[in-house]
Amino acid sequence: AQKxxxxxxxxxxxxxxxxxxxxxxxxxxTTYYLFWYKQPPSGELVFLIxxxxxxxxxxxxxxxxxxxxxxxxxxxxxxxxxxVVDSAVYFCALSGTNTxxxxxxxxxxxxxxxx
Amino acid sequence: DSGVTQTPKHLITATxxxxxxxxxxxxxxxxxxxxxxxxxxxxxxxxxYYNGEERAKGNILERFSAxxxxxxHSELNLSSLELGDSALxxxxxxVVRGSSGANVLTFGAGSRLTVL
Numbered sequence: 361a362q363k364x365x366x367x368x369x370x371x372x373x374x375x376x377x378x379x380x381x382x383x384x385x386x387x388x389x390t391t392y393y394l395f396w397y398k399q400p401p402s403g404e405l406v407f408l409i410x411x412x413x414x415x416x417x418x419x420x421x422x423x424x425x426x427x428x429x430x431x432x433x434x435x436x437x438x439x440x441x442x443x444v445v446d447s448a449v450y451f452c453a454l455s456g457t458n459t460x461x462x463x464x465x466x467x468x469x470x471x472x473x474x475x
Numbered sequence: 476d477s478g479v480t481q482t483p484k485h486l487i488t489a490t491x492x493x494x495x496x497x498x499x500x501x502x503x504x505x506x507x508x509x510x511x512x513x514x515x516x517x518x519x520x521x522x523x524y525y526n527g528e529e530r531a532k533g534n535i536l537e538r539f540s541a542x543x544x545x546x547x548h549s550e551l552n553l554s555s556l557e558l559g560d561s562a563l564x565x566x567x568x569x570v571v572r573g574s575s576g577a578n579v580l581t582f583g584a585g586s587r588l589t590v591l
Contacts, residue, residue, distance in 0.1 A: 395579070403563060404477065405582035451518065455578075462531055463508075463580055467517040 362387050364454050366466035373442050374474050381437040381469045383452030389413075392456040394428065394435040399468070400448040408450075411435065442473045478502060479583035481566050487589045493554040496586045500547055500568030506530065507549040508569070508580060509541055513562040524549055556590045563587050 520533035
């Protein structure tokens with residue numbers, strides 16, 4: 361079964377603090393892909409990153425970084441020096457080779473950055 | 476602009492009515508997905524089409540139906556609407572070459588449906 365768990369429903373941080381959004385997944389596929397999407401208050405879903413199961417190298421993009429650990433089935437997302445514009449709902453998703461490109465989304469984490 | 480176009484952006488209707496939501500995928504994308512996002516249920520996958528054919532079905536009610544036309548645009552039909560159908564309906568598209576799972580979903584801005 362494919363499943364994505366985002367245990368943190370809501371997080372509030374003060375501007376400039378670092379924050380980590382957790383994502384734990386379950387899959388029986390040996391090849392799979394993990395994604396993060398951002399949904400700002402305006403409502404659209406914006407793609408942030410895709411990572412395949414064979415690439416455990418962490419990735420950094422500006423203030424964003426992602427930590428993929430197969431050993432713990434986690435794909436966590438850290439925002440460094442958070443800004444008010446980071447306030448959004450963040451979704452983690454999983455797609456596997458045996459699921460015909462089906463995406464399984466977590467329930468999302470609502471991040472509020474307080475100025 | 477993601478390249479995925481959804482109309483209408485907002486729709487208010489009454490219980491028992493029928494509505495049609497429309498989606499034009501990003502140029503070159505062959506697959507269209509429909510998702511429902513309500514406050515208490517997160518993003519629920521409804522249905523996927525690939526090049527005109529139904530590819531996968533999720534938690535889509537029998538009152539709902541969809542299709543993808545030869546020009547690749549898709550329509551989601553919602554009938555006998557109930558209060559609980561009020562939600563944000565997203566369309567997403569992807570290229571989908573094979574079934575590798577690697578394809579990124581590009582989402583439209585959504586259609587917000589309010590059933591009164």
